[in-house]
Structures are given as C-alpha cells and as structure tokens.
Amino acid sequence: MSLNLIQLVQSVLTDGVVQQLAARLGLPPDATRKVLATTGPALVAGLMQKSATLDGARSLFATIHSPEVNGHIADQLPQLLGSTSSVSQLESVGRHLLERALDRRVDLVSDEVAAQTGVSAHATHAITGIVGATVFGVLKRHFLEGQSNVGQLPTLLGHQLPIIAPYLNDRLLAALGMGSGLGAFAGTVLSQLKAVSAHIDHPTPAATPMPEALASVQVPADAVEREERRSHAWLWWLLAVIAAVLAFLFLRGGHIEESDDQADARTSTTMAAAAQPASAPAVASATVATGAVAASSVEASAAAAVSTPAAAVAPTRDSQLTLATDAAGKPTLTATVGSEAEKTQLIDELTRRLGAYNFVQNITVDQNVKPADWLAHLDGLLPLMTLPGAEVKVAGTRIELSGSAADAKLGWLDKLKSLFGASYQIGSFDAAHAVADATENFRNAIKGRLTPDSTCAPADIVKVLNLQVINFASASARVPALAVEDLNLSARVLNACAHSGKAARLEVSGYSDNVGGAQANLQLSRKRAQAVRAYLVKAGVPAGSLIAHGYGDANPVTSNDTAGGRFTNRRIEFVAQQ
Structure with missing residues (x-):
C-alpha cells in the first residue's frame, strides 16, 4: 500500500x-x-x-x-x-x-x-x-x-x-x-x-470475560436441545448431499478405469446411502477418505509441476539511478531496481551516510530489471550526492556525468573510472557528440527507405524519422543548419511515398524539457514543430499530409534531472495519423 x-x-x-x-x-x-x-x-x-x-x-x-x-x-x-x-x-x-x-x-x-x-x-x-x-x-x-x-x-x-x-x-x-x-x-x-x-x-481482546457477560442470559434447556437436534439433522443431510456430489464427480473424472455400468452402480449406491440420515456419518467418513486420495493426487501433481518449472524469464532491462543535487547540496535520487532487497539496501545506505532527512528519493522495484551491480560501488558516488549542481545518470554499466560532476577541474571522471574499473563505461554528457551519434544512426537507417522496393507503411517510416535529432539553439525555433541534410533525406522518403500514391499522414510533435515556464515551453515547442513542418513542405512534402503540434514539457521520455535527460526530452517526434 x-x-x-x-x-x-x-x-x-x-x-x-x-x-x-x-x-x-x-x-x-x-x-x-x-x-x-x-x-x-x-x-x-x-x-x-x-x-x-x-x-x-x-x-x-x-x-x-x-x-x-x-x-x-x-x-x-x-x-x-x-x-x-x-x-x-x-x-x-x-x-x-x-x-x-x-x-x-x-x-x-x-x-x-x-x-x-x-x-x-x-x-x-x-x-x-x-x-x-x-x-x-x-x-x-x-x-x-x-x-x-x-x-x-x-x-x-x-x-x-x-x-x-x-x-x-x-x-x-x-x-x-x-x-x-x-x-x-x-x-x-x-x-x-x-x-x-x-x-x-488485530484488536486487543476485551478485558471482561465473555462467560461473565453471558451469565445473566437465561435460555430454556429444551430450546437448546431442540435447536441442537434440528441443527444436526440438516447438517448431516447437507454433508450427505455434498459427499454424494463429490463422489460422483470424482468417480466420473478419476484416474481409475471402470466400466460405465460399474460407475453407475457405485453412484447409485452412494446416492442411496445419502438418502439415509442415520448412515450419514459413515458416508461422510468415506468421502473424507476419498477426498484424501484426491488431495494426495493433486499434491503429487503439484509437486511434479514444481519439480519441473518452466524456465524463468531473465530480466532484460538495466537498473537505473539518476542523481541531481541542488544548489544547497541536497540530492534527489530516482532509481529503478530489480528487488525490494536492493531498494532497502540503497535506502539504508543513503540514510546511514547522509541522514534520513537529507535526501529525496523515488525508488521503484521492477522485476524485469537486472541486478544493480553499481550498488557495490555506492561509496564512490556518495561524495557527488553532496556536490551542489552535480548530475549523474547510471544505466546498467554506463555512467554519465553532467553539471558540476562533469567539471574537468574537479576530476570526477577519472576518479570514477578508477573506482568502477574497466567493466563500466564512464563519460560526460556532450550534446555535440550526442547529435553526431544520432545523425550516424539515422543516415544508416534511412538508406533502407530510399530503395525502390521500400514500403510506405507509416509505422515503419516514423520509426526511422524519429532517429534524427534536431538540436535547436536555446530559446530558438529556427531549424539548425546541422539538421538540414537529415530533413532533406526525410523529405525524399516522404515525397517518394506521396508520388506512389501512398502519402503518409504524420503529426510533427514538439516537446521541451522542464526548464523555464510551462507556457513559454509550450509556445516554443509549438513553434519548433511548425518550423520543421514548414521546412518539409518547402522541400516538396504535401502540406495536407503534415500537421504540427507543441506539447511543452509533457510526456518526457526520461528524467529531466540530468543534462542528457533534458537533451533527450527536447525533441521533435513524428507520429503516424489515420
């Protein structure tokens, strides 16, 4: 709860x-x-x-x-x-x-x-x-x-x-x-x-014993005797009927092979016995014995099933930790780990080192997440948690520094490389490198969309178009020069589909990070989406196939706590329309 x-x-x-x-x-x-x-x-x-x-x-x-x-x-x-x-x-x-x-x-x-x-x-x-x-x-x-x-x-x-x-x-x-x-x-x-x-x-029992409280209530003895006799009579009838039904179902579905005549005879005998109230206890006893056999059979089957379990699905996602320390040196930690034990370990360690009220945490458990190996190196990250302006993102064995944590003068990059070892990839966020990597991935993928036999399925098109990164300058809605070539490739794909009569209807969606006022972000994201649409239309894409909307900082795809996260959330996203 x-x-x-x-x-x-x-x-x-x-x-x-x-x-x-x-x-x-x-x-x-x-x-x-x-x-x-x-x-x-x-x-x-x-x-x-x-x-x-x-x-x-x-x-x-x-x-x-x-x-x-x-x-x-x-x-x-x-x-x-x-x-x-x-x-x-x-x-x-x-x-x-x-x-x-x-x-x-x-x-x-x-x-x-x-x-x-x-x-x-x-x-x-x-x-x-x-x-x-x-x-x-x-x-x-x-x-x-x-x-x-x-x-x-x-x-x-x-x-x-x-x-x-x-x-x-x-x-x-x-x-x-x-x-x-x-x-x-x-x-x-x-x-x-x-x-x-x-x-x-689990309420505490009342201090006054119940027998004392009931002692003053006088009930005629004969009333009790009549009630008890009547109660036992209908109880035995009920048990007999239940026994008969259970025996009938068990014999019809049991593992013992017998002829239909034998089964009918046994069912008739059971039902006849059920019609005699005096013999009900015997029937009940027989049913209990039969039920014990059935239960044993079920338990044996269950045990067999347990002894040969289906192969467990291995976790597929990396554990995550995002750290952002404010100007006063108070950290906010957002993490996803694979077990309650890891969550407890993380909170206990933070509490022991930082104090119970000196950090803000939002830690969730997801069984599809791999073990958090970085927990063993938490000591190395703790000093960063009190460094004003520090930002750290850990995803599996990848660590990304930004903010004051990426300040070369402080040397945290080398310190963490030495501490975590060669099995971890540690670096500082750099927007230019991120754009270059995205551009390479996009151009490799879009080649498959420029062949004569490529399909124009909207879902396939937007999957490729969304690999490109249009990195607008701060507070600007002007299409950056570095994005022009990628947008021209996008226009070629969309035009080819339109010429073949299979124009894809797309929404150009603009998003921002959470820095600044919500209204300003909403307006800026809308202007950027409109600028991308206008460029594609100018490049020949049918105007009726594109619409543009801005959504501000809604629907972030990752945390805004780090520079890399904010970079990812500032995006143009193509969405297929009916």
Whole structure:
C-alpha cells in the first residue's frame, strides 16, 4: 500500500494548473509553486499526527470518505479553477475538511506559510484550502480503488515521513499544534502510527470475560436441545448431499478405469446411502477418505509441476539511478531496481551516510530489471550526492556525468573510472557528440527507405524519422543548419511515398524539457514543430499530409534531472495519423 502522496498531489497540480491558479490569485507562478511546496508536506504532517491515535485514524478515514470529498478532483481540477466562484467554493470545502481533520483553525497553518514564503496571507489561505481538497480527493480515490480499510491509513501516512521531512520545520509543526518540534515528531510518529495500524488489524481482546457477560442470559434447556437436534439433522443431510456430489464427480473424472455400468452402480449406491440420515456419518467418513486420495493426487501433481518449472524469464532491462543535487547540496535520487532487497539496501545506505532527512528519493522495484551491480560501488558516488549542481545518470554499466560532476577541474571522471574499473563505461554528457551519434544512426537507417522496393507503411517510416535529432539553439525555433541534410533525406522518403500514391499522414510533435515556464515551453515547442513542418513542405512534402503540434514539457521520455535527460526530452517526434 506504499504511495508517494506528495508526488501524487504534484501530478494533479500540473504546471498548467499552477499557471491557472496563479492567474486567479494574481500571483507569479513561482510564488504559487513555493506556497504549494510548503503547504503540501505540512498538511500531510498534520494528517499523520491525526492518525497517530486510534480515534483520530478512524475519524480521518471517515472524513476522507465523506460526501464533501471529491474523489475525481484529479480529473476535474482544471475545470474547478475555471471561475472565481468555483475557486472560492473549492477553497471553502478544502478548509472545512482540513479543520475537521486537524481539529484546529487552518488559518494558523496558512499564516505561517505566508510568513515563510513572503506570499500574502489571503493567497496562502486560498492555496491551503485547494491543496487540502486535493489531498483528500486523491486519498479517497486511492482508498476506493484499492478497497482499503482504516487500518491501512496510518501505514500509508507513515510512508510519507521521509518524503515530507525535508520540507518541515519547527515553526510549521507548531502551527499544526506540535510544539515539540521536528525531531520529536519524526522520532515518535512512526511508532505511534504502526501501533494504531496493528491495533485496528488485530484488536486487543476485551478485558471482561465473555462467560461473565453471558451469565445473566437465561435460555430454556429444551430450546437448546431442540435447536441442537434440528441443527444436526440438516447438517448431516447437507454433508450427505455434498459427499454424494463429490463422489460422483470424482468417480466420473478419476484416474481409475471402470466400466460405465460399474460407475453407475457405485453412484447409485452412494446416492442411496445419502438418502439415509442415520448412515450419514459413515458416508461422510468415506468421502473424507476419498477426498484424501484426491488431495494426495493433486499434491503429487503439484509437486511434479514444481519439480519441473518452466524456465524463468531473465530480466532484460538495466537498473537505473539518476542523481541531481541542488544548489544547497541536497540530492534527489530516482532509481529503478530489480528487488525490494536492493531498494532497502540503497535506502539504508543513503540514510546511514547522509541522514534520513537529507535526501529525496523515488525508488521503484521492477522485476524485469537486472541486478544493480553499481550498488557495490555506492561509496564512490556518495561524495557527488553532496556536490551542489552535480548530475549523474547510471544505466546498467554506463555512467554519465553532467553539471558540476562533469567539471574537468574537479576530476570526477577519472576518479570514477578508477573506482568502477574497466567493466563500466564512464563519460560526460556532450550534446555535440550526442547529435553526431544520432545523425550516424539515422543516415544508416534511412538508406533502407530510399530503395525502390521500400514500403510506405507509416509505422515503419516514423520509426526511422524519429532517429534524427534536431538540436535547436536555446530559446530558438529556427531549424539548425546541422539538421538540414537529415530533413532533406526525410523529405525524399516522404515525397517518394506521396508520388506512389501512398502519402503518409504524420503529426510533427514538439516537446521541451522542464526548464523555464510551462507556457513559454509550450509556445516554443509549438513553434519548433511548425518550423520543421514548414521546412518539409518547402522541400516538396504535401502540406495536407503534415500537421504540427507543441506539447511543452509533457510526456518526457526520461528524467529531466540530468543534462542528457533534458537533451533527450527536447525533441521533435513524428507520429503516424489515420
């Protein structure tokens, strides 16, 4: 039931939603993001404290499932922010839910957020209510889809501590009514949540013995005797019928070969015995014996199946680790490993070396991922995790450095080569080399599309066209000179198909990385897609076969945490259309 609640809320409060909310409140988007980043973890901490008692957990669970909570808010939030009145209503609902859950005025929290972010209290009050409504909405949907019970709520909230702790401080906790501070909260809340969850799942027996409680209830003896006799009678009838059916099915499908006459005779005998209540125990005993034989047969078959298992599918994908350290020296790690044991090992090592609240992690387990051999060399990467501006990507046995980690003066390239050995390929990201490699791959592949017998299947065409990299200059939508030759080759392929009456209808899709404002990225990606389409049309490709769209930083194909990842996400992508 593990869930990154903050990440889930952030996926709802997209850049587009933040822009929309900022416009409604008259705030710059960056200020809105700052309030969101402070408010979300604080509210989750308040919910954790609420669930640290048995009554509190039950009350919070009831609030989450109350009719006021919109379980579809993740899908409806852009529409809910469509007017000033709907924003006010959403804020009001969220604040009401928070005050019911936290047992205190939510203004105390939003006032502290205002003091720490420098944003007006009026705006922080509104954002706090909206974040509260969002948190309750995503929790309700998660619980309903998972058919979860109240005992799982404290466990789920307990998983949030490592995620929210870096964003908490004593003043925020004091506003939530936890005056003992962050250290005391972090040191006690997990054990309290665990105890509540365990009690709900395995309640402590009542102290008063049940016989004493029942001693005052007088039941006539003859009523008990009649009930017992009647109860046994129908029970034996039921057992007899079940025995007869099981025996019939077993004999019809068993491995013992016998004639149809013998089978019919045995079934008739069994059914006759079932008609006699007095002999029911004997029938039941016979059935149990028969069932034991059948069970033994099944167990033997199962054992045989286990002894000759099908060949397990070997993992095919490389383990991944992406590291990005911010200007303050706090790292964010995103990883995919092949087992829970590797995940635990990684988190334990990071906690031991960096401290539980000095890093942000998002580690997932995928059984199709190969063992993470780089875990054995984690000591060598740890110093980079505290180097401001460092970026590292590990994929299997390939390591790519960027940011300050690639600074030749610091010598990290040579250090890691010495540490990891010849079995690892270690280098620094270089955009020019990446473009050159992509160009070579594209030109080798497109030769097969320039032959007379090549097909014009759209899926085959876009597979080749998407090998090219059009590396626009920063903030520019002008087709770069280095991409002209590749685009001319693309136009030749598309024109050949059009001349043969098999023109491929394609969308030219533009994407950006996540650096900069969402609206600016959206506009830039659209202009770049339009520029590529215009170039292809100028080269003779039928204008009606191409459309252009920009999607900004949506649909990243890899993490934006490294220079190589951002380079990959800034792309022109061709998509086949009907």
